[in-house]
Amino acid sequence: MKHISVLLEKTIELLDVKPDGTYMDGTLGRGGHTSKVLEKLDANGRIHVFDLDIEAIKESKERLNDERVIYHHANYKDFDELIDMKLDGIILDLGVSSPQFDDPDRGFSYRYDAKLDMRMDQSQRESAYDIVNTYEEAEICRILRDYGEEPYAKRIAHDIVVKRALKPIETTFDLVDIIKEAYPKKALSKKGHPAKQTFQALRIATNHELDSLEQFLEKFPRHLKKDGTCAIITFHSLEDRLVKRRFKELSTDNTDRRLMLRPEDIKEPDFKLVNHKAIVADDVEIEMNSRAKSAKLRVIKKEV
Template structure:
């Protein structure tokens, strides 16, 4: 089993303010780092864990079983949180944790095709039973669609040039591996960009991965559903790793914790001003401390935001 260090572990546990008899959800089970710590703290509660990755589930089941039996692992993406929980008779939860993005073992397993640092077939599927993979995106999406994905999900200013190079290359033969794609991406950038900080393929690989796994749409869905199912006093904690995810989390939390807009022309009686049903626990995101930054490189871009239901 590959070593996996959970990001902002103690900060997440502290933020959830876990009740021993609570119903908690880990929407991103991974290798059960966060789930294990939640399960230890709910001897009279229950933990529901979601993951698309069957390999992650297989590796995590034994780890959780060594702590207790009061958990359920669900092989599904967290966009299915509401329906999957309601199918199990659960309409309310005390807390949700999301550790977004790709886990370290997924990046480190070369054959999964998530990383531009290993040569592997183009894949990038978190759920390996789904038909859409990076291969289909790269080889079948039209030029305009590729350009849209690279701009929107990669925020890459050379999106048009990269899309054009891909279109040209695949007209000769299909693009099959990560290194083939990396070479094509590099050919689209000016020399000064290639020599600047950071890997030139990082943004494009991120964009393709988000498209393959429908990550941003799923995030919007789970936030709306989880907040609606949250009990009073319950909390949602989300770790994001890039600006697109963080923006969705921040904007959703701010919107849900803001007072309803009222017509200032209408006089209000004392106590008539309605309070927002949610409270921002974190006005600014929680970041990793120095010790964690030294030990875990993945924590450098991590941002934790937390919201609580108050009425």
């Protein structure tokens, strides 16, 4: 299935692209957001794009065919090692793209039988197979509970460890069978696939998704120019919580203590929230693209 970019117009509007600016798209995918930024850039504008997935880089290179784009097959968290100047704006649109999900060979989806993999970067050593077949039961349980909010995490983790003692859990369908057996009968008849949360959790763990986001959030403020913006679209409550907390910290001054401070010690915050409440997709977008249902967009601007 073709990837439909989420919250595309709103993200570009709030990013407030300067025609001759230098931008970064940390999650290129099929270039949906990047192509909209390119429409706003003049001949001097540039956009650095990152993806862990070499397929995303190859296809977007062909599709965009634009000399203003600078490609990095790398993790966006390492952007500061690869871009040696300050930026006018950054976009992150987290998670996976539809072509990754829909490629049966990548092992992201519980809908296709494939080797358990889920690596965005196929040169990475550890895959979902290693997590499922080697991690301790308690750690598997934590991953399923924390990253998937899976109500039956304990039972699934237990059954994984019992089954893998007999033979390795090789494929997505092997894992789906274990999940279905671990689920209570009445929960199986509820809406939604029983493997959805486990697969999401394993994907987040395999690709260290929260760790990348945390490292990025710590360092991006130093790499934005004055009036530079950072727009982040998340699809998971844990990701959104990290972004919300960091943006709040950066945009909050010491007003609480103002009355107790000398005027020279009162410091205005360096950042301003562009939107106070997270922006979500409207019904029309959700109707067209079910991925948009859980999307949240937050944007922050550097004032100094």
